[in-house]
Amino acid sequence: MKERIWKKVWGILIPLWWKTEAFEDFEYIEMCHEVRVSKSKNSGSRSTTVYPVRLVQKSKKKRESYEPQDPLKSRRSAESLSRVLKIPIEDTSLGFKLQREHQEVDSNIREMLREYDVKVDKPEMPQSLKKGHRKAMTAMAKNVHF
Secondary structure (H helix, E strand, O other): OOOOEEEEEEOOOOOOEEEEEEHHHEEEEEEOOEEEEEEEOOOEEEEEEEOOEEEEEOOOOEEEEEOOOOHHHHHHHHHHHHHHHOOOEEEOOOOOOEEEOHHHOOOOHHHHHHHOOOOOOOOOOOHHHHHHHHHHHHHHHHOOOO
């Protein structure tokens, strides 16, 4: 069987340096959420939440793969990598650690949480949105004619 490898290439217009590693060196895929804060003199500080997907090697060295700001894109990317590489996912983006094998990535997370009796609280809608929501619903109800 042919060894599966990945190659990372650096350079401008032409490859100047590259590194290859075997896919078998990866132990699992890590998915989490992080808040990144950037500061500037003019606008102060700004925070951005990202959901990185990392390949973790057996030596516990982490390789960045993808850092979207959308958790759904991050989950899809991690699940695709898991299926292709046949390694598990360790997901901490929900606030607790959830490990899934590559065969389980197509299963519904909600169903899995119910199986293990894990309760995830539904966040309450902020008051400012509740007021706007009521106004919108009232306006819509006035425009409905039977």
